Amino acid sequence: MAIKERKEREKQEMRNLIIESATQLFLKQGYDKTSIRSIADDIEYSPATIYLYFKDKDEIFYVIHENAFDLLDKELRQHDAIADPFERLGALGRTYMQFGIENPDYYDLMFIMRAPMEQIKNEEKWKAGECAFGYLLTTLAECLEQKKIRPADLHVTAIQVWSYVHGLVSLYVRERMCILMQTDEITRQILHSSFDLFLANLKT
Structure with missing residues (x-):
């Protein structure tokens, strides 16, 4: 697999991980009580990582x-x-x-x-x-x-x-x-x- 293709796949996998985590947290805690930091903590990455993929909650x-x-x-x-x-x-x-x-x-x-x-x-x-x-x-x-x-x-x-x-x-x-x-x-x-x-x- 080419380096570019691998990076695109890894990028999509990270987006999916963020979305899956956010979905569960929204359902469990509600929208207002879910933050970028709580999503980051859930997937064990820094909030800065999430901001690479999404501008906000x-x-x-x-x-x-x-x-x-x-x-x-x-x-x-x-x-x-x-x-x-x-x-x-x-x-x-x-x-x-x-x-x-x-x-x-x-x-x-x-x-x-x-x-x-x-x-x-x-x-x-x-x-x-x-x-x-x-x-x-x-x-x-x-x-x-x-x-x-x-x-x-x-x-x-x-x-x-x-x-x-x-x-x-x-x-x-x-x-x-x-x-x-x-x-x-x-x-x-x-x-x-x-x-x-x-x-x-x-x-x-």
Whole structure:
């Protein structure tokens, strides 16, 4: 292996180590209580080493966000082949919920944890986030065009759909669904049935 290739690999390995450490510390301690020094201590390097790869803690959080949204988008894109936009909408919602249920730590970082979004604001485009939301917009636009759902403003409807599934997943991830006093399997069935009823109310 050439020296340049080896250095690039080592650089990427260090970035991954920093990201993995930061992810766990964010989840364990929260964003505010996690510092560059605590990340450095965790990986047994100096804070100066981390600054060689990231300008600040917010940039690290942004990269973690991007990685998580990339994973979500790949799951959603599995439904590209579904021709009927209303059926695709249902598949997207169920996949979104499944992603949150199976990846509660990532979901917490993506949508629930309080953390500054300055790095995202500084980017010209939030590619990963816009990609996932854009897919929802495209699908809903097709539903409206084909009169699969009641006439309504596209963006209002998109926020309505997203808010509904986000609410269900958040209640589950934060263990508030225990109020149902049901097994986990039955609780998940209730979540999906609730979403199916929501979809039915959108239909024309």
